[in-house]
Amino acid sequence: MDKDLVDQVIEVAQRVVAGGAxxxxxxxxxxxxxxxTDEIYFxxxxxxxxxxxxAVVRLRLDGTLLEGELPPIQGAVVNMxxxxxxxxxxxxxxxHTHSPYATAYAVAHRPIGCWVEALAMFGLPTGVPIASYGPRGSAQAIANIRAAITPGVPAVLLANHGVLVFHRSADLAIVVGGVVEEAAQAGINSGSIGGPVEIPEELRAAAIQRAMAFQVKGTQHA
Ligand SMILES: [Zn+2]
Structure with a gap:
């Protein structure tokens, strides 16, 4: 096991917990x-x-356990x-988490609409899609996830289960997980006062462009 990678995956776990989603x-x-490589730390x-x-393990993308001990109950979700x-x-x-508000939408079989600007800014301008239920990690569950997402979408709700976020970096995945939970919380909190109102589509594009402009600026070095 590479100690740096073990430390990194533990740090990500700690940051997810600290973030509250x-x-x-x-x-x-x-x-x-x-x-x-085609290997992950899990x-x-x-x-x-x-x-x-x-309790961190090293796996190949075909599911082969390379190092560590993988209890069957955790192994079941590796495919995801x-x-x-x-x-x-x-x-x-x-x-992957069961963050409470996002999971409420997953349990209700309701996608999260783009009613919070941050969703548009972080790659979810059409909201957070929902994958139909399949037993966790089963071929059916994976097929349902693949059917629900479109290229570029970094998150999906898992019906009757929770939420799955995937991104190029841990920083971005953590942020998206937090944004999805925040949007779900806002959606539920606004339910008693008329319900969430989605951002008009043409303005979602403007939010993305503005986020991209800042991103480009951020990569410039003096
Ligand atoms: Zn789960």
Whole structure:
């Protein structure tokens, strides 16, 4: 095991917990691609809270366990992670949680609309899609996830389960997980006062362009 990568995946888990976009019991899992390879480091512990470095495993994208111990209950969801890495070579981090508000939408079989500007800015201008239910990590569940997402979309709700976020970096995946939860919370909180109103489509494009302009500016060095 590469200690740096183990530390990195643990740090991501800690940041997800600290960010609060997670259920009370901390259920979920985080993975990072070993740069330039078909291998990932995966949190195989039962909870992201106080996840031990000793419970991190190294896997190949075909699901082969290379190092560490993978309990069957955690192994069942590995496919959900590996599929996201296999489908997009740019994906460097996958985060799965049962963050409470997003999971409420997943349980209600309702997608999250683009009623919070940050969704448009972070690659979800048409909101967060929902993948139909399939037993966790099953071929059916993976097929449903693939059917629900379109290229560039970094998150999907998993019906009757939770949420899956995948992005090129851990930083972005953590941010998107937080934005999805925030949008879900706002959607539910606004329910008693008329419900959320989506941003007009033409203005979502403007929000994306503005975010991209800032991103370009941010990469310039003095
Ligand atoms: Zn789960």
């Amino acid at each position: 997670i259920s009370a019991n901390g259920h979920g899992n985080v993975s990072l691609r070993v740069p330039g 949190t195989a512990g039962p909870s992201l809270r106080n996840h031990k470095a000793s 992670h590996t599929a996201m890495y296999e489908d997009n070579a740019e994906v460097g981090c996958v985060i």
